[in-house]
Amino acid sequence: MSPPSAPPSPTLNPYVADPGWHGYIVWYFFLGGIAAGAYVMAALADLFGTAADRRAVRPAYYLAFPLVNVCGILLILDLNRPERFWHMLIQSRTGWPMFKWWSPISVGSWGLTLFGGFSLASFLGVLAEDGRFGLRRFSDLAARLRTGWTGRLFALGGSLSAFFLGSYTGVLLGATNQPIWADTTWIGALFLASAASTGVAAMILADRLVGGEVDHRALESLERLDSYAIALELILLATLALSLGELGALAFGRWPGWLVPWVVVPFGLVLPLLLRRLPGRGAAVLAALFVLAGGFVLRYAFVYLPTAFYLVPGHHG
């Protein structure tokens, strides 16, 4: 008997064990992507947009902080020793900060914390602007977060931390020895584009369904931006598949990889682009919903991709 058969490609490593990054991680990648993408666009609208644009992107500031909290909880629950989550940030033996710039999971822990800070400030800012929870008296301070030089600097810092959150997860998958993840360096870029498209879609949904009076031209410009992010995602997906060479056909030809060409591309990316061409609120809402569902399936497929290639059956972490 010769148990280990030949690997399907000279570079793919099928002899690894499964780290068991599954359900919670899919949700973390998805929700973290929405938080990051929505926040990026809101910060960029603060930097470059009109007053109407800034109103249209306000849902991002309501969404990002609660979502990033959910992300934190998911990540902690995913640990086998959740009570030791703080070991990611503080050296448990010395009390000094724990940071490895060459390890994406270490940098990511700090990046997530930093984004938590920016999104908390913005969250309190919109609550104050809207006079909720008696925070009205801080509305001047909150306005400063979105205008003038302080506003610009804050938007720049916030958008950088959001760009990081939207993409480092893909860089992290690559910095392993897992099949397919380790065979391309495009997953971070792809996740970033998907974070942008799902983040904008979430804002559009919020504006269309509960947003009150939002300038329709500002909404149209958000929808155009979402279509742009989808186009970017399509280009990056094709680039990623090409970067895998002959492995591309293997990766996307079997479960769960086939979800990408047969579900994500037609329903999560192309269909929303077509729906956007139809007039009316219903089509726009449907398009946003498909973008969100596509973003989830994309994360699902990528998180589970290596499981199709392990050579030792039942080889779990």
Next chain:
Amino acid sequence: MPEPVGFYTDTTVCIGCKACEVACHQWNALPARNGGQVPLSGQSYDNTTRFSDVDWRHVRFIEQFPEDRNGGRWLMMSDVCKHCVNAPCLEVCPTGSIVRTEFDTVYIQEPVCNGCRDCIAACPFGVIHISAEKHIAQKCTFCYDRLQVGLPPACAQACPTRSIQFGPIDELKQRAAERVAQLQAQGQTDAYLYGADDSILGGLNSFYLLLDRPEVYGLPSAVQARLPSRSVWPASLKAIGASLAVALGAFLSFGRRRDAVKATEGHTRSP
């Protein structure tokens, strides 16, 4: 400072007795699973089948027999953590739980590990698993406790054929090179050393004398065993490129609208 030590495993003298597995279980108090009932795997004499949280050593059995059962051979190999010189698990570990010891071995500090499992994703040899009892990452400790008091690792001490040899790494490499030369002189031309030079992760402190390609033993080749950090910069630069593309889209979309709004306001204001 103690000398760097390692394992040299000469697979040509392994008889598949699994004394190393037993010694490892016994010394490290690794429990039996399934109430001690071992389901037969159907894979030769290998019922361990893989590394696990309680199987830090694994003796592989590879039967190579032609259809007519003439001239075949049986390869056996006691596998373990490679204590890589550039260890992927240690490189990624975000808590600092995985460290290099004064003996140049790779060790998981149990009180520090929080079970994030990035080391499992990183190890190219499928070595690390999560303990069902302790809920932290587990693997061969190179018997760190024994080394500290001058004892050899339990597996090496138990091995009756000296297939597993323990000692200062330079000495082992010299001994292994002599053995390869001896085998080749005897006509065993396929004998070679896996992991003794620095081509795989800067070298493996547990290296092997093999008689067939690495994949036959379930071992990755030098190109399949990669350092995780190799991809961080290329992937980050691509992510930065995508971020710039998204920012450009936002700038064009929001900026163009702002210009249009300004222009309209200008028109309405002009007399």
